[in-house]
Amino acid sequence: MANSPSGDSVLDRLVRILGAFSAQHSALTVSALARRANVPRATAYRLVESMVSHGLLERRDNGEVAVGLGLWEIVNRSASANDLKTIAMPFMEDVNQVVQHSTQLSILVEDEVLVLERLSRPGHAVNAAGIAKRMPLHRTSMGMVLLAFSAPHVAEGFMQRHGTEIALYHQDFRRSLDHIRRNGYATFDGFIDEETTGAAAPILDNKNRALAAMGIVVPRESDQLPTAIAALRTAARGISRTLSNLPA
Amino acid sequence: MANSPSGDSVLDRLVRILGAFSAQHSALTVSALARRANVPRATAYRLVESMVSHGLLERRDNGEVAVGLGLWEIVNRSASANDLKTIAMPFMEDVNQVVQHSTQLSILVEDEVLVLERLSRPGHAVNAAGIAKRMPLHRTSMGMVLLAFSAPHVAEGFMQRHGTEIALYHQDFRRSLDHIRRNGYATFDGFIDEETTGAAAPILDNKNRALAAMGIVVPRESDQLPTAIAALRTAARGISRTLSNLPA
Incomplete structure (x- = not known):
């Protein structure tokens, strides 16, 4: 698996990004997400973009992102x-x-x-x-x-x-x-x-x-x-x- | 994002693996999963291993894997x-x-x-x-x-x-x-x-x-x-x- 210079894999970062959401923080700006997930901001922007296009995250009208309906569906289906x-x-x-x-x-x-x-x-x-x-x-x-x-x-x-x-x-x-x-x-x-x-x-x-x-x-x-x-x-x-x- | 020779990113493969589960197929062997997700078998074994260790998937007693409780928790919390x-x-x-x-x-x-x-x-x-x-x-x-x-x-x-x-x-x-x-x-x-x-x-x-x-x-x-x-x-x-x- 592709690792960043810090030894983080894509999966490590993806799981930290998903884990950054909570009931109180169900939608976050990408900067806030990067901070909470401890992922460099530029990396977070790139990974979020990719997760949105795959339905793992979704973008709100105000620019915040949230856990995507696509992921909700996969998880709750099975x-x-x-x-x-x-x-x-x-x-x-x-x-x-x-x-x-x-x-x-x-x-x-x-x-x-x-x-x-x-x-x-x-x-x-x-x-x-x-x-x-x-x-x-x-x-x-x-x-x-x-x-x-x-x-x-x-x-x-x-x-x-x-x-x-x-x-x-x-x-x-x-x-x-x-x-x-x-x-x-x-x-x-x-x-x-x-x-x-x-x-x-x-x-x-x-x-x-x-x-x-x-x-x-x-x-x-x-x-x-x-x-x-x-x-x-x-x-x-x-x-x-x-x-x-x-x-x- | 790291791409395989076929141009697939880790995220592409991860999403296809998660998407391979359904209500009828809520637990699958890794071979079946690789087939349904259209991911090379060796890659599937490596990626599943990593997804299990991150709580995205979980391994059953019979060796089959299923969508993990960790992922269920993240998604349903937020x-x-x-x-x-x-x-x-x-x-x-x-x-x-x-x-x-x-x-x-x-x-x-x-x-x-x-x-x-x-x-x-x-x-x-x-x-x-x-x-x-x-x-x-x-x-x-x-x-x-x-x-x-x-x-x-x-x-x-x-x-x-x-x-x-x-x-x-x-x-x-x-x-x-x-x-x-x-x-x-x-x-x-x-x-x-x-x-x-x-x-x-x-x-x-x-x-x-x-x-x-x-x-x-x-x-x-x-x-x-x-x-x-x-x-x-x-x-x-x-x-x-x-x-x-x-x-x-």
């Missing part, structure tokens, strides 16, 4: 995250209708919760979980469920890497995880918004390991938590069963 | 298609709850309908519109609405390019589009599945041009079509208004 989403979506809608609060689906990626899908109920409890957003494992009910139902080395590794941070929120983290494993679900009060409680249940494979977690956010002082958890656990089991019945 | 989806989703859920049939959101891209989002009702009417799928403009209610509410040159250009194909389905295409403009919605019987009827309404900008279309699929012989259309038009107007109230 990404493996979609298989899980497609199966989970009807079950998420069931919970959404029965409980009338936002539901979301997430997986564990690089010591964080990555939100794959979200069904929101505007006007209901505040919910920080946007699609493709990341959240801390040890501060969300989905993260706690993902850790509790992961292979033992996953939770142990996480504790080694984030012990100090965990101690701010948990007196006895291992015991909390045990508790969640016994109950089959997790609850967590006031992540980001103090007025809400999150609850989550695992979507399990046939070895009882979490493939994903399904979560819901309810107002903290409501009496809806028990019913929300019942709906959530029922739906999560439905997803697990549907996945296990798929041809390999 | 793509402009998400702005529209985020605003439309609560309205789509409203229609879904009131009408109890699948709803979808789409835009016009390169003479086709591109589906941005879909809420499905399993067990209800068959719906061919998957997320990021494309469908023919002149054979779907969403496509007809997108054309009817586009700038005049868009429909005329489409007619010039696809006249023969259009004639198979429409006696007087211009008159059909006029009719849809007057009514404010479109219906279309039996696209792919003969047992269903689709209905669609436009999401309009302040020049009365369609930014997107919202569609629903109901069983053909049901008496639900009038109520479905009423719900759909109401929700589409809500999305249009919400978009027009956004800060520029």
